[in-house]
Amino acid sequence: MGRSDLFVQVVAQGLAMGAVYALIALGYVMIFKAVGVFNFAQGDFMMAGCFLGLWLVSTGTIPLFAALVLAVLLSAALGVIVEIVAFHPLLESPSRSYLMCTIAVGIIFREVAKMRFGADPLRFPNYLGHGVIKVGGAGLSVQYIWITTVAAVVVVLLLWFFKRTKVGKAMRAVSEDREVARLMGIDTDFNMRLTYAISSALGAMAGVLIAPVFFAFSEMGRSFGLRAFSSFVLGGTDSIVGAVIGGLLIGLMENLAGVYISTQYKDVVSFVVLIAVLVWRPTGLFGERGEQRAG
Amino acid sequence: MLKLENVYAGYGERLVLEGINLEVGDSEIVCLIGANGAGKTTTLKTIMGLVRPQKGQVNFNGDMLATQPVNRIVQAGISMAPEGRRVFGKMTVLENLEMGAYLRKDPIGQDIEEVYRLFPVLKERAKQPARVLSGGEQQMLAIGRALMAKPKLLLLDEPSMGLAPLMVEKIFEIIRRIWKTGTAILLVEQNAAMALEVSQRGYVMETGKIAMEGSAAELRRNPNVRKAFLGRAGERR
Amino acid sequence: MMRKLVGIALCGLMVSTLFLSACSSAPKEVKIGLVVPLSGGSAGPGINLQRGVMLAAEDMNAKGGIKGMQVKVLSEDDESNPVKTVNAVKKLIYEDKAVVVIGSNASSCTLAAMDVAAKAKVPLITPSSSSDEITRQGNKYIFRVTASNSTQANALVDYAVQQLGLKKMAIVYASDDYGTNAKEAVVARLATHGLTPLAVEAFQPKDKDLSSQLTKVKATGAEGLFFLAMYDPCALAAKTLQQMGYMPQIMGLGALTNVRLVELAGDAAMGIINTQMYVPEGKTEADKAFIEKYKAKYNTLPDYYVALAYDSMMVAAKAIERAGSLDPQKIRDELAKTKDHPGLGGNLTFDETGDVQRSVKIVKVVGVNPPKYEVVWPK
Numbered sequence: 001m002g003r004s005d006l007f008v009q010v011v012a013q014g015l016a017m018g019a020v021y022a023l024i025a026l027g028y029v030m031i032f033k034a035v036g037v038f039n040f041a042q043g044d045f046m047m048a049g050c051f052l053g054l055w056l057v058s059t060g061t062i063p064l065f066a067a068l069v070l071a072v073l074l075s076a077a078l079g080v081i082v083e084i085v086a087f088h089p090l091l092e093s094p095s096r097s098y099l100m101c102t103i104a105v106g107i108i109f110r111e112v113a114k115m116r117f118g119a120d121p122l123r124f125p126n127y128l129g130h131g132v133i134k135v136g137g138a139g140l141s142v143q144y145i146w147i148t149t150v151a152a153v154v155v156v157l158l159l160w161f162f163k164r165t166k167v168g169k170a171m172r173a174v175s176e177d178r179e180v181a182r183l184m185g186i187d188t189d190f191n192m193r194l195t196y197a198i199s200s201a202l203g204a205m206a207g208v209l210i211a212p213v214f215f216a217f218s219e220m221g222r223s224f225g226l227r228a229f230s231s232f233v234l235g236g237t238d239s240i241v242g243a244v245i246g247g248l249l250i251g252l253m254e255n256l257a258g259v260y261i262s263t264q265y266k267d268v269v270s271f272v273v274l275i276a277v278l279v280w281r282p283t284g285l286f287g288e289r290g291e292q293r294a295g
Numbered sequence: 296m297l298k299l300e301n302v303y304a305g306y307g308e309r310l311v312l313e314g315i316n317l318e319v320g321d322s323e324i325v326c327l328i329g330a331n332g333a334g335k336t337t338t339l340k341t342i343m344g345l346v347r348p349q350k351g352q353v354n355f356n357g358d359m360l361a362t363q364p365v366n367r368i369v370q371a372g373i374s375m376a377p378e379g380r381r382v383f384g385k386m387t388v389l390e391n392l393e394m395g396a397y398l399r400k401d402p403i404g405q406d407i408e409e410v411y412r413l414f415p416v417l418k419e420r421a422k423q424p425a426r427v428l429s430g431g432e433q434q435m436l437a438i439g440r441a442l443m444a445k446p447k448l449l450l451l452d453e454p455s456m457g458l459a460p461l462m463v464e465k466i467f468e469i470i471r472r473i474w475k476t477g478t479a480i481l482l483v484e485q486n487a488a489m490a491l492e493v494s495q496r497g498y499v500m501e502t503g504k505i506a507m508e509g510s511a512a513e514l515r516r517n518p519n520v521r522k523a524f525l526g527r528a529g530e531r532r
Numbered sequence: 533m534m535r536k537l538v539g540i541a542l543c544g545l546m547v548s549t550l551f552l553s554a555c556s557s558a559p560k561e562v563k564i565g566l567v568v569p570l571s572g573g574s575a576g577p578g579i580n581l582q583r584g585v586m587l588a589a590e591d592m593n594a595k596g597g598i599k600g601m602q603v604k605v606l607s608e609d610d611e612s613n614p615v616k617t618v619n620a621v622k623k624l625i626y627e628d629k630a631v632v633v634i635g636s637n638a639s640s641c642t643l644a645a646m647d648v649a650a651k652a653k654v655p656l657i658t659p660s661s662s663s664d665e666i667t668r669q670g671n672k673y674i675f676r677v678t679a680s681n682s683t684q685a686n687a688l689v690d691y692a693v694q695q696l697g698l699k700k701m702a703i704v705y706a707s708d709d710y711g712t713n714a715k716e717a718v719v720a721r722l723a724t725h726g727l728t729p730l731a732v733e734a735f736q737p738k739d740k741d742l743s744s745q746l747t748k749v750k751a752t753g754a755e756g757l758f759f760l761a762m763y764d765p766c767a768l769a770a771k772t773l774q775q776m777g778y779m780p781q782i783m784g785l786g787a788l789t790n791v792r793l794v795e796l797a798g799d800a801a802m803g804i805i806n807t808q809m810y811v812p813e814g815k816t817e818a819d820k821a822f823i824e825k826y827k828a829k830y831n832t833l834p835d836y837y838v839a840l841a842y843d844s845m846m847v848a849a850k851a852i853e854r855a856g857s858l859d860p861q862k863i864r865d866e867l868a869k870t871k872d873h874p875g876l877g878g879n880l881t882f883d884e885t886g887d888v889q890r891s892v893k894i895v896k897v898v899g900v901n902p903p904k905y906e907v908v909w910p911k
Contacts, residue, residue: 006751009776013743119573121764123796130800132777139777166397169386173394176383183343183377185369185398185444213771214740215796223740258744259751263733266744288385 005137010259011252016144017227018251019151023206024228025235025243026158027199033175033238034195035091037098041082041106042203043225048109049075049204050124050216051117057125064127072204079200080193088192106221113218124211147209154205155244158198162240171195227254227270234274236287245285249273296321296479297342297373297448302351302361304341311337313503314351319448319481324474326482326490326511328524329500335483336378338500339450342481343375344368355448370398372447376437376454378483384426388417391425391436395443403443410439413469431462438469448479455486467493487524491515499524560601562852564589564845565624567617567635567645570609574762576792577637577837581659582607584834584841585634587826588849598852603845610636614644621645625652631860632657632848634841639663640709642674649673654860655867657848659840662786663713667887675867675886677809677844677875681710684785684807685717687892691805691909692756692783693725702731702754702780704745704769706761711737714760714785730754737761742769743776750778762787766804767796774800781805789836789895794903801897808893810839810877811907819876836877843875 024046031039053071056062062070086105090098131142161168174181174191182188206228207220214220231250235242250270257269277285299317303310311334319325327335340346342353344365353360358371374395383391392410396403411418414435420428425436434454441449451470455463467489474480474493484490491497491511499507499520507514514520566585569578589603597603606628608620617636624630625648633649633656636642642661649656650673657675658666664680679687692698703718705711715732722729730752733745746769749757757773757780759766766788773779781803782788788806812833814820822842826834834842850873851866852858873880881889894909 006747009747009750010744013747017741017743119571120576120792121767121796123798126798130774132775134777139775141775141777143775166393169390169393170397172386172390173383176385177381179345180377180381180383181394182345182365183369183375184394184440185366186394187364187366213775214768220740223738254741255744255747259747263735263744263748 009138010255012140014252014255016147018248019148020206020210021228021231022244022247023151023202025232025247027202028232029243030195030199037095040102043221044106044109045200046203046207047221050207050211053208054216068208072201075204076197076201079196083196110218121215121217124216126212230274236284239286242286298354300352302348304346304348322477324480324494326494326497328487333500334503374441374444374446375450376441378452380433380437382425382433382436389421391440392443395440431458450481452483561604562601563630564605565630565633567608567610567620569612572611574612580837581841584838585845588842588845592849612638614641617641617645621648625654631858634844646671646674655864657844659844663709667885677840679892681714682717685721688807689721698756700754701729701756702749703729703758704733706737707734708737711760718758746772756781758783763790763793767793770797770800791903799900805896808895810836839876
């Protein structure tokens with residue numbers, strides 16, 4: 001494998017990982033825009049979606065793809081339930097209470113997963129095949145191409161949803177000013193639930209996309225969620241485009257640094273870049289309002 | 296059309312309205328004046344359902360609004376341009392207007408044109424995010440947005456706040472035009488002189504209670520009102 | 533009045549306690565301590581180790597115990613955390629009065645607990661810790677039943693170079709005690725064949741993404757990859773390599789022959805070779821009986837952890853029998869004399885450092901569903 005082939009390989013892998021981070025980061029963005037709080041359970045929603053998929057597949061009665069779609073839908077429902085039970089009562093409380101609640105929900109998710117599925121990684125059915133497309137000396141896996149494609153389609157759909165549909169526009173309105181949105185007649189409670197439904201569905205999608213390669217394990221939300229969180233901060237916390245670009249950048253950086261500098265420093269490099277960007281632009285690459293709480 | 300009967304309301308333990316009685320008739324324009332903190336904005340929020348009355352009734356054409364959710368109140372035919380304009384800054388002017396019509400199922404194209412006729416500047420800026428508009432333009436957008444709900448009663452909270460005198464004149468001119476199309480208006484204003492000039496009737500609020508009411512002309516003549524609210528502006532006229 | 537009643541009650545309690553303890557100590561028993569990870573990420577191997585020790589103890593007790601004394605195993609969980617191993621070994625020795633301790637699994641844990649055993653002059657037998665460091669420290673109380681990393685590395689490297697004819701090698705290892713030591717052992721043996729690895733890449737045991745390391749390996753075009761870590765990361769590596777369309781011969785030291793490797797990696801695990809101390813082949817009578825009993829009880833085949841733990845317990849029992857005493861010092865001296873003990877995976881002899889002299893097998897994954905292995909060395 002020549003130098004340019006190596007570069008292609010590294011970039012392709014970086015983009016695929018970045019696409020996954022972007023999907024999770026979009027969930028962070030949605031909640032942050034709606035509530036003005038970091039949802040630290042976002043990564044665990046991804047894990048939950050992944051295990052829901054695994055559980056549905058293991059029942060053996062549902063076709064694989066139907067099971068995966070169902071897992072994403074069930075995760076959306078789970079997001080709604082958690083919003084109603086745990087988060088909604090804290091909506092008017094100080095944001096630190098809300099934040100703590102997201103942390104608590106994450107811990108509960110992980111522990112339940114551990115009790116039900118154990119602490120060891122579990123194999124996830126490989127539904128994307130493992131074909132490899134040769135590009136020169138580099139091998140681009142079909143799975144990575146799928147991951148990147150699905151993520152791209154989801155992002156485009158999401159942008160369309162927010163720009164063109166009435167409900168999407170209403171969600172933007174709620175995220176800007178909840179009280180005035182109510183004056184427009186928008187049902188903000190329904191909106192909040194929809195926000196959680198979409199953000200946990202995004203997490204679940206990321207989960208079922210990467211599990212065939214990285215397995216399903218109860219701590220997956222933390223290891224992938226942390227990178228996604230960096231992407232979300234890098235992108236600017238309230239920008240959809242920012243989250244996507246942030247995710248791709250983090251994915252690229254850690255792969256490039258891992259191969260061209262040292263695998264020992266791959267996380268260090270992405271965090272140094274993250275901190276440097278935040279020093280230069282405290283609101284992140286595409287952020288508008290930084291870290292204040294939404295109205 | 297609208298009748299508040301002995302309304303008590305507030306935030307948590309803190310009672311702001313202590314027995315408000317207020318009426319707005321069909322196609323009437325009524326103003327509510329008073330010092331800061333008298334409870335004017337809370338009165339409007341109580342009508343809209345953003346604040347729940349602890350006691351008393353809000354009667355709108357026979358509908359009891361006090362226990363209904365905001366969207367039902369909007370559907371019943373009341374909308375509001377809030378204090379400080381509060382347009383959706385990241386959304387375009389057009390999207391702001393669309394949000395105003397959120398509950399409507401019928402086509403809204405013609406009403407958007409109507410708003411553009413009232414405020415031509417909004418048409419020029421239709422595709423721009425609302426945050427780049429000037430204060431006066433944002434006020435126009437806030438009023439236009441409230442009109443998109445096709446209200447029978449329009450609540451305006453401090454529409455002249457922070458605007459240059461010329462713009463204030465313009466806004467009041469438009470308020471008058473809206474009223475002439477048959478929409479009833481309840482106007483909350485600091486600028487009592489202007490408010491009493493456009494209104495037919497007025498109420499004066501003092502610490503959660505209605506202290507005075509009467510026709511606009513009566514209130515303009517009342518020495519207490521003159522002293523408290525009209526000041527030099529009133530004497531000049 | 534109240535005080536008197538309490539006094540009487542206390543007296544009664546004391547008398548009954550005395551009586552009870554006198555009763556329970558009547559039949560003499562041999563207390564064997566066991567410390568392995570029973571929860572956390574390494575619980576899988578730990579539970580199998582525990583099963584092996586228990587099975588051996590049952591076998592001994594069924595035959596009348598050691599010189600008429602029943603064997604009692606006291607288990608402690610160290611969660612693969614060295615601090616917990618140290619505490620558990622202290623408890624087993626000083627509170628429970630174990631005469632021999634078996635454990636632990638991770639080399640880091642065994643290394644940490646060795647000094648405690650030496651200080652107390654109680655022998656510690658590790659069934660599965662393979663770091664060379666363990667028997668290099670001059671500790672007279674440590675014994676090892678699995679072959680050390682260098683013994684395994686020698687066998688594996690020789691096989692790869694001489695039998696498979698591989699020349700271009702790369703190493704990926706976990707940066708813990710086990711992985712680092714295994715890497716040194718492989719590098720050293722490769723050097724005797726005049727070979728230098730083309731890439732040597734480390735990863736944190738907690739890493740969930742190995743693509744950077746493996747991309748670097750792929751760039752060197754290595755034909756053979758020594759993957760020196762546990763089976764979970766190896767499954768991830770095998771999958772990632774499959775993603776890259778690059779399939780070098782993956783080779784491991786001991787830690788890779790676990791059904792979970794195949795379960796997790798699926799067909800990506802095909803062809804992986806690994807050194808091994810035990811494969812349930814049933815070639816001897818003792819092995820056949822062992823497999824039967826294990827299957828009857830757990831409804832699955834025993835793996836090498838079970839066998840290593842079984843052998844550890846049996847070696848200890850034989851030493852206690854020869855010592856004819858429950859004095860840990862005397863047991864240690866007899867353990868040191870262990871020679872050609874017929875273990876499940878071959879004969880065991882302890883050298884003067886406490887390390888084992890034994891043969892090493894090499895097994896290959898030849899089937900995925902169900903998982904199937906084949907012993908490729910010795911032929």
